[in-house]
Amino acid sequence: MRRLPLLASMVLLGALALWAYPLLGPLLRHGAFPSPWGLREPFTLLVYGSSPEYLGPRQRAPERFRGLADAILLVRLDPGAGRAVVLSIPRDTWVRLPGYGVRRVNAASPLGGPELMKEAVAQITGVRADRYVVVSTEALRRGVDALGGVRVCVERPMRYRDTAAGLDIDLQPGCQVLNGEQAEGYLRFRKDALGDIGRVQRQQAFLHALKEQLLSPSGLFRLPQAVAAVEPHLRTDLIRREKGALLGFALRRPELVSLLLPGRFSGGGWSVDEGALRELVGLYFQGEGTAEEAALSGRRVALVYGPGQESQAERARERLQALGLGVVLHPVDLAPGRTEALENGPGLLARALGEALGVPYRVSGEAVLGADLTLRLGGDFPLW
Structure with a gap:
């Protein structure tokens, strides 16, 4: 019976060695x-x-x-x-x-x-x-x-x-x-x-x-x-x-x-x-602070949506306009995989919009050019 744990350990070590073997060359060089x-x-x-x-x-x-x-x-x-x-x-x-x-x-x-x-x-x-x-x-x-x-x-x-x-x-x-x-x-x-x-x-x-x-x-x-x-x-x-x-x-x-x-x-x-x-x-890059709040009113948001999402986009536009945002419609050929707010900047506006809508937000250069914010409209968009 003692051989079974030993055999299992040997098999595990052998599998680990096979998994790590491709790294041998890079490790020797670097x-x-x-x-x-x-x-x-x-x-x-x-x-x-x-x-x-x-x-x-x-x-x-x-x-x-x-x-x-x-x-x-x-x-x-x-x-x-x-x-x-x-x-x-x-x-x-x-x-x-x-x-x-x-x-x-x-x-x-x-x-x-x-x-x-x-x-x-x-x-x-x-x-x-x-x-x-x-x-x-x-x-x-x-x-x-x-x-x-x-x-x-x-x-x-x-x-x-x-x-x-x-x-x-x-x-x-x-x-x-x-x-x-x-x-x-x-x-x-x-x-x-x-x-x-x-x-x-x-x-x-x-x-x-x-x-x-x-x-x-x-x-x-x-x-x-x-x-x-x-x-x-x-x-x-x-x-x-x-x-x-x-x-x-x-x-x-x-x-x-x-x-x-x-x-x-x-x-x-x-x-x-x-x-x-x-x-x-x-x-x-320099660790300098920034303001903790950002006002959405008066900002422009690009609303990204796909085929078949026209009615959702209209409801989203009404909600965004109620927040004081100017809305630019941005239809694409493929509906976004999920709803999220994007900002190519400090992220304060994206956070404010995400919290206002109850959706995820992140900082990303994938945001639409020419707008302060981007809202991607996925199938998980909340229905108010």
Whole structure:
């Protein structure tokens, strides 16, 4: 009988070894285990994608991590607040690059690599990243496939073909699990009215979906394979101690706050709203306080709803107008998965609206442009 517990222990250890085996290579190369203490101080990281370079039609060049920058994220990891703040910077944001004049920020990568990218982002935001991480599109494809796909809700048809780049996007509206190739198409698509800003908002939605997948039982089971798949396709200047601290912080499941760089379309690019940016940087990157209350009256809210929700939208509009809000109707091809209030800002307005309506709220750059607030109307919208 004593052999049974021993046998069970051996089987368990064997299963654990098989689960962790894919991590062996990354651990040998990076030598970082999650630190039990995690981060002790706030840490700022620049994360961006490197677009593929091509030798010819449909023939990608060997990865140099010097393609045009894409999905540019300034990440603030705050252990005191238990929060990870992700500020998305549109690739078409105008910035003055030292030695090169005024350029779009994505040009900093091929011109000067990660160091010039850090300088460009610092010029835009006033925040200099401590370290950088550059990933290729191959990391995205392989990582998503290793996780078994990521479930996202595609709001509208996405069709685009780039024969030279071998990019063929054909996605239909609906909530679905995307494989690596489909996820790349979803994140790179920009052939709609919002162009790069729509793509940035989809990237933010994907971040939240990816977090949910990673923390699910199946995601945790597949995590070693995903890490092993992604690791060869990234570059970073993080040192061993920092990697361990970041892993330890991630295991504590911090709150995820996603923001879009405030601004507007201008001159074929994205021009920064300096006042709104200072408010966001002060609150989320410098720890400055903000007012505890916000008045809804006189604000504009975008009401997002899908087919068949017209009567619900009318009731919601009446309720919003009763709160003193101006309402802009924003129909989409796919009804939102749930009701929620969004704000690309300090979050006080979103909280006030959420509490007034009895619905969830969050800070997110997925909010509709041109409005102070966004209300997504899901099937769970309360009937007053």
